Amino acid sequence: MQLKYRITFGYLLIALLLLLSGCGLLYYFAYQNHTNDFNNKLQAQAESIYHIYDIQSNKDSLVYTACIHSASTLADKSILIYNQVGKELFSYDQDATQSLHINNNIIRKLQAGRPHFFTAAYRNAVAYTNNNKHIVVVAANNTLHDAWMVHLRNKMITGIIAFIIVFFIAGYIYSKYVVRSISKLTDKLTKISSEAFSARLSTGKEKDELWELATTINNLLDRLQSSFDTQRRFLSNASHELTTPLAAISSQLDVALHKERTNEEYKKVFLSVKDDVKRLALLVRSILEIAKASGSVGGIDLTKVRIDELLMRIPGEMKKISQLYDVKLSFEDFPESEGFDILYGNEALLYSALRNIIHNACKFSKDKCAKVSLTYTFQNIVVEVKDNGPGIPPNELETIFQPFFRGLKYENTNMIHGTGLGLALAHRIIELHKGDIYVESTVGEGSTFSIFLPVDSTKTYKK
Numbered sequence: 001m002q003l004k005y006r007i008t009f010g011y012l013l014i015a016l017l018l019l020l021s022g023c024g025l026l027y028y029f030a031y032q033n034h035t036n037d038f039n040n041k042l043q044a045q046a047e048s049i050y051h052i053y054d055i056q057s058n059k060d061s062l063v064y065t066a067c068i069h070s071a072s073t074l075a076d077k078s079i080l081i082y083n084q085v086g087k088e089l090f091s092y093d094q095d096a097t098q099s100l101h102i103n104n105n106i107i108r109k110l111q112a113g114r115p116h117f118f119t120a121a122y123r124n125a126v127a128y129t130n131n132n133k134h135i136v137v138v139a140a141n142n143t144l145h146d147a148w149m150v151h152l153r154n155k156m157i158t159g160i161i162a163f164i165i166v167f168f169i170a171g172y173i174y175s176k177y178v179v180r181s182i183s184k185l186t187d188k189l190t191k192i193s194s195e196a197f198s199a200r201l202s203t204g205k206e207k208d209e210l211w212e213l214a215t216t217i218n219n220l221l222d223r224l225q226s227s228f229d230t231q232r233r234f235l236s237n238a239s240h241e242l243t244t245p246l247a248a249i250s251s252q253l254d255v256a257l258h259k260e261r262t263n264e265e266y267k268k269v270f271l272s273v274k275d276d277v278k279r280l281a282l283l284v285r286s287i288l289e290i291a292k293a294s295g296s297v298g299g300i301d302l303t304k305v306r307i308d309e310l311l312m313r314i315p316g317e318m319k320k321i322s323q324l325y326d327v328k329l330s331f332e333d334f335p336e337s338e339g340f341d342i343l344y345g346n347e348a349l350l351y352s353a354l355r356n357i358i359h360n361a362c363k364f365s366k367d368k369c370a371k372v373s374l375t376y377t378f379q380n381i382v383v384e385v386k387d388n389g390p391g392i393p394p395n396e397l398e399t400i401f402q403p404f405f406r407g408l409k410y411e412n413t414n415m416i417h418g419t420g421l422g423l424a425l426a427h428r429i430i431e432l433h434k435g436d437i438y439v440e441s442t443v444g445e446g447s448t449f450s451i452f453l454p455v456d457s458t459k460t461y462k463k
């Protein structure tokens with residue numbers, strides 16, 4: 001069901017319930033008012049008959065005359081008079097009205113001066129006495145009351161039907177007006193595509209719910225556009241980086257096959273091709289790790305991880321890469337409480353992030369040395385990686401974590417090669433573990449990478 005119909009029927013249902021409640025109360029109070037008015041007439045008739053029978057000597061004749069000339073509103077009237085022991089003294093039934101028979105229990109319960117109202121033979125009735133010498137019972141139908149209540153009920157039903165029709169039409173027009181703004185947003189959204197992703201919704205001047213919706217959608221579009229732009233740059237750079245070693249391999253093989261060469265020359269070609277293959281394999285592995293780290297935390301395996309144990313594995317691996325690399329570890333201020341140095345995360349991804357950052361520090365340090373310290377705060381495990389390399393210019397600090405980004409090649413870097421994915425991968429992994437990474441750098445002195453991983457991440461990663 002469309003929203004405009006849901007709004008219309010919702011308001012119609014609420015209004016109809018309120019209207020029915022109001023009509024029900026009106027009908028109830030009208031019924032009570034007419035019933036009380038009719039009961040007062042019955043009581044007045046009973047008191048009149050009682051006084052006539054109590055005072056006059058020619059009782060039956062006078063009472064009969066009073067019965068005939070009583071109020072015309074008392075239709076189908078019956079009048080009975082009893083003595084104090086319940087013996088019938090007088091009886092009158094108007095025209096062909098059914099005779100009235102009273103239960104003796106009513107007579108026994110009757111108190112002097114207090115009328116007792118009840119229903120007998122489908123008529124309203126009252127029993128009255130003043131001094132318990134005799135009892136007068138009057139019963140009748142209130143034809144005017146019944147006709148008026150039927151008329152009121154019919155008017156209410158007609159009014160309710162008319163109200164439903166009018167309110168439905170008015171509610172439909174109003175809901176259509178309300179939904180029209182949402183329809184405009186929908187139409188504008190359908191025109192936004194990957195080719196025209198810069199278009200945004202108009203938020204209007206009034207800061208209402210539609211303004212909040214349009215603003216939220218625009219913010220979402222901004223994030224999507226940023227994500228698409230990053231993806232395009234990544235694919236463009238990845239294709240370029242993959243093509244370069246493949247082109248180098250192809251050209252070297254073409255040159256080698258162009259003519260016969262010596263074994264030494266073939267060996268040089270094979271070694272060069274091997275280097276290109278290693279670079280290509282490293283690039284492919286990095287891209288796969290980026291893809292894995294770009295998923296959600298629900299798609300990776302989580303275990304208890306000790307950061308100090310991961311860090312102690314890295315110096316040996318750096319030595320495997322180059323004997324010149326040196327990693328100096330410093331573990332200070334270990335927490336006294338057990339388990340505070342443990343977080344929940346993916347061990348392989350965390351190790352990859354720490355390895356990439358420390359590897360970068362070793363590559364760019366003048367002495368090929370990275371200083372790594374591990375400290376603890378109340379809520380975080382903090383890893384700091386320092387190098388004494390060329391440093392990072394301030395204008396590049398915000399872009400160093402973008403895939404395939406490479407800074408200016410200073411003379412003392414010795415033209416160090418890399419994939420440009422290491423820091424991007426590390427940054428994504430840290431974010432995936434709800435952590436933060438900050439960089440402080442001074443050109444010519446070196447850089448410090450500070451990694452903050454939340455200790456209370458067990459709450460974050462519960463599945």
